[in-house]
Each structure stands twice: as C-alpha cells, then as structure tokens.
Amino acid sequence: MKIVEIRDRTFPISSPIRNAYIDFSQMTLSLVAVVTDVIRDGRPVVGYGFNSNGRYGQGAMMRDRFIPRVMAADPATLLDETGENLDPSKVWATMMTNEKPGGHGERSVAVGTIDMAVWDAVAKIADLPLFRLLAKRHGREADPRVFVYAAGGYYYPGKGLEALRDEMRRYIDLGFSVMKLKIGGADLAEDRERIESVLDMLGPGQRLAIDANGRFDQAEALAYAEAMSDYDLFWYEEAGDPLDFELQAQLAEAYSGPIATGENLFSTVDARNLIRYGGMRRDRDWLQFDCALSYGLVEYQRTLEMLSTYDWSPTRCIPHGGHQMSLNIAAGLGLGGNESYPDLFQPFGGFPDGVMVEDSYITMPELPGIGFEGKSDLASVMASLSSD
Known part of the structure; x- marks a missing residue:
C-alpha cells in the first residue's frame, strides 16, 4: 500500500x-x-x-x-x-x-x-476506532467514557454579565458540569465580577475554570492568584508566558488551588522543562499539551513516556483544542479528559452527531478512525477536499 x-x-x-x-x-x-x-x-x-x-x-x-x-x-x-x-x-x-x-x-x-x-x-x-487501536497497541483497556468540559466565556463586543450567564446556562443544559471562562482581557475588578456572576449561578457539582491565555507578568499573575484564592475553582490556567517556568513555579507556591498549563508547549523537551522547573504539582495540577499543535500523536506518546519517568499520571493530562483526535487519545491512553467547544470554531469543534454530554462525560462512538465522518457538517467539508 x-x-x-x-x-x-x-x-x-x-x-x-x-x-x-x-x-x-x-x-x-x-x-x-x-x-x-x-x-x-x-x-x-x-x-x-x-x-x-x-x-x-x-x-x-x-x-x-x-x-x-x-x-x-x-x-x-x-x-x-x-x-x-x-x-x-x-x-x-x-x-x-x-x-x-x-x-x-x-x-x-x-x-x-x-x-x-x-x-x-x-x-x-x-x-478500528482510533481509541481502540491505541489501547490495543499499548496493552490496555480502552475506556470509551471521557470527561469533557465546555470552553467558552470569551470577551465579545457588547457581551454583559447576563449574556455571559446565558452562555454558561446553555452549557449546563447541554450536560456540562465544568465550564471555562476567559480572564485577563479586563481589569481584575471586572474579571472578579464576571467570575462571581457565573459562580453564583452554578449548582452542586458544577465547577468553573479560568484561563488568562498567558497574559500576565509576575505581579499580575500573583495578584490574580491572591484574588482567586477566594473561590473554589476547577483550575487557574496559563497565567503567564508558557515558557516562563520561573513565573509558573512562583505561582504554584502562592496559589494552593489547581493550576493548568501546557497548551503552548510544542515538544516533549519543552514539556519536560515544565515538569522540571515549573513547580507543577502532580497531585492537583493539569497538563494541557495538544497533539495537533505539538508534532502530533507520535510526539505526544513520547511526552507521556517522559511524564511517567517523573511519576506523573496520564490522568493529569486534559489536552487543549477541543478536537476528536484528543478524545480518542483520552479514551485509548487513559488521559484525564478533553476540552470541548460546543459553539465555537465549527464545524471543526464538537462531537459526532448523536453523542450526548452527561455530567461532563461523553461515550465514544464506535466509528472507524478518529470518527470525523460521524459529524455530518464536518464530514461534508472533509469530503469536499478529498473529492476535488
């Protein structure tokens, strides 16, 4: 062939x-x-x-x-x-x-x-579905049930607190119990208001993560950490530049809650430097390496092997990107879950047709390959490329 x-x-x-x-x-x-x-x-x-x-x-x-x-x-x-x-x-x-x-x-x-x-x-x-192929090759049982969270809460022209709450209610109605909110695009006072407006509407078992997208310098990262300590957040994500491991380590010392980072580290070597020098805590923090941005699954498997030498479990990995490739890796190699974009970046975000979210978990369909053909709007776009 x-x-x-x-x-x-x-x-x-x-x-x-x-x-x-x-x-x-x-x-x-x-x-x-x-x-x-x-x-x-x-x-x-x-x-x-x-x-x-x-x-x-x-x-x-x-x-x-x-x-x-x-x-x-x-x-x-x-x-x-x-x-x-x-x-x-x-x-x-x-x-x-x-x-x-x-x-x-x-x-x-x-x-x-x-x-x-x-x-x-x-x-x-x-x-075979890719997740079953991966599990077979690694001598493990595939788990088709995968944790997912809804990534949203972006800044949007004219988007006030009520519109933000409406967005989060939609994610809850879709079955998500963990949602993510962007911060750092406003001042601390405004971001606290946004965070509290969402926290006030969440029910039992529902959690909020926040994401600064690497915006803060050391002083800002620590100021937000102090303010965020008032809340029970799912995680505080990417406070500073992704390669500023000193800032990351200082943040881990100052903030006792879970920290997440790694989506903008694009190799096993960079991931290893984060583990060595970034102060990440294997009992509570989350690693967000994204295979689609970091040389693919071939390199991602090297990253998982590296993590095992530092006694990090793959369950601490929840990749960035919201794509079905990482869903398959999560189900096949035992990651902690995957990001999801229920509304954004369509038709490339989301799940195959008919896949439902229940308490922030989905069950992988038994589709050959990654399963793209199970999402009709995406399958149509893909077919247009291969049939030209």
Whole structure:
C-alpha cells in the first residue's frame, strides 16, 4: 500500500470573540487529506487532520517541506512490519528529515496536522476506532467514557454579565458540569465580577475554570492568584508566558488551588522543562499539551513516556483544542479528559452527531478512525477536499 496524495486547504474559523491576548477575527486552520491506495466499499481510504484553533493555517509550510518529503519517499519505507498499513512513526521521521532540533514554533503545528491525518488513515485501514487501536497497541483497556468540559466565556463586543450567564446556562443544559471562562482581557475588578456572576449561578457539582491565555507578568499573575484564592475553582490556567517556568513555579507556591498549563508547549523537551522547573504539582495540577499543535500523536506518546519517568499520571493530562483526535487519545491512553467547544470554531469543534454530554462525560462512538465522518457538517467539508 502507499500514500497516493496529500492535499491541504486553509479554512476560516473567524469569530468576533477575543481572549486576553488575541482576537479571532482573522483565524484560520489547515485541513489535510492523506489519500491512500487502499480501497474500501469502492472508495480509497482517506485520513483527515486539522490543527487546533489559535495558531492559523500552515499550508505553505506543509506544501514547501513536509508533504514533498513524504511523497518523495520510497512507499515501502513508510509501512509497518505487516506491509499492509502505514507506520506513523516512520512517516513522522520522514517529515522531520533535515529539521534542526529546537525552535518548534509553527513547524510543530504543520507536522501535527499531517500526523493526525496519518493516524486517521491507519485506524481506518485497521477498521478500528482510533481509541481502540491505541489501547490495543499499548496493552490496555480502552475506556470509551471521557470527561469533557465546555470552553467558552470569551470577551465579545457588547457581551454583559447576563449574556455571559446565558452562555454558561446553555452549557449546563447541554450536560456540562465544568465550564471555562476567559480572564485577563479586563481589569481584575471586572474579571472578579464576571467570575462571581457565573459562580453564583452554578449548582452542586458544577465547577468553573479560568484561563488568562498567558497574559500576565509576575505581579499580575500573583495578584490574580491572591484574588482567586477566594473561590473554589476547577483550575487557574496559563497565567503567564508558557515558557516562563520561573513565573509558573512562583505561582504554584502562592496559589494552593489547581493550576493548568501546557497548551503552548510544542515538544516533549519543552514539556519536560515544565515538569522540571515549573513547580507543577502532580497531585492537583493539569497538563494541557495538544497533539495537533505539538508534532502530533507520535510526539505526544513520547511526552507521556517522559511524564511517567517523573511519576506523573496520564490522568493529569486534559489536552487543549477541543478536537476528536484528543478524545480518542483520552479514551485509548487513559488521559484525564478533553476540552470541548460546543459553539465555537465549527464545524471543526464538537462531537459526532448523536453523542450526548452527561455530567461532563461523553461515550465514544464506535466509528472507524478518529470518527470525523460521524459529524455530518464536518464530514461534508472533509469530503469536499478529498473529492476535488
């Protein structure tokens, strides 16, 4: 078997929302189709992938470097030991030929997007949901029940407290018991008002997480930490620059509640530095590494192996991104859950049709591959790329 073609297209996922750092008015992502010569039901098997929101489309980089390397390789060098399926690690190594270490930046997003499509194809060829394929390969039982939380609470023009509460009520009505609110795009007094307005409407067992998107310097991060200690929050996320491990360590000393970070660390080495120097506490804190932004599942498995050497459980990992790839990793490799965007970044966010949220848990459907075809609006967009 072989890869016949790799296609990509840039799609807009623009929105008038903003967090503490960026607005999404010009946001895009890349969609990739890996077309194979394996025929099922009269059609070639195609794997799909896309990058998470917040990092823009990576088409030029993929077309200039990574796709040509894969297509120029001897097809036999990309196969597993059976010769009947792709080996994602070999495809990954081919993409990274002549790439220097370090300086991960946008390169990790381009590779992670293609890697997602490769894994989708591999699981489809194996005729298994990706989460069951991963569990089988790692000698573990898959758990199709996955914790999810609703990411929202963005700043929006004219959005007052009542509109914010309406948004959170909608998430509760959808079945979520944990929601996330953006902070840092206003002053502390206004953010406290926003937080309290949501906390006041939550019922028993319902929790709120907050996310500063890396906005704060040390003084601001600690000022918010002091103020946030008044609340029982699910977590306080990404207070400062993701590579400022000293700030992170100081925050962990000052704030006794759970901290979350890692979505903007794009390699196993960077993740290891966070564990070594960021003061993260394995009994309460959360790691948000996102495979779609950090070289894909091939690299993410290395990150999980690294975490195990520091006695971190994979259950402390709840990836950023809100995509079905991380849902499959969570179910197959025992992560703590996954982010979800019930309303935003459509059709790329959300779950397959018919999947319901109950007390912030979903049950994975038994769909081959990542399961994209189970979400009709997304499947239509993907089919338009592979059928051109």
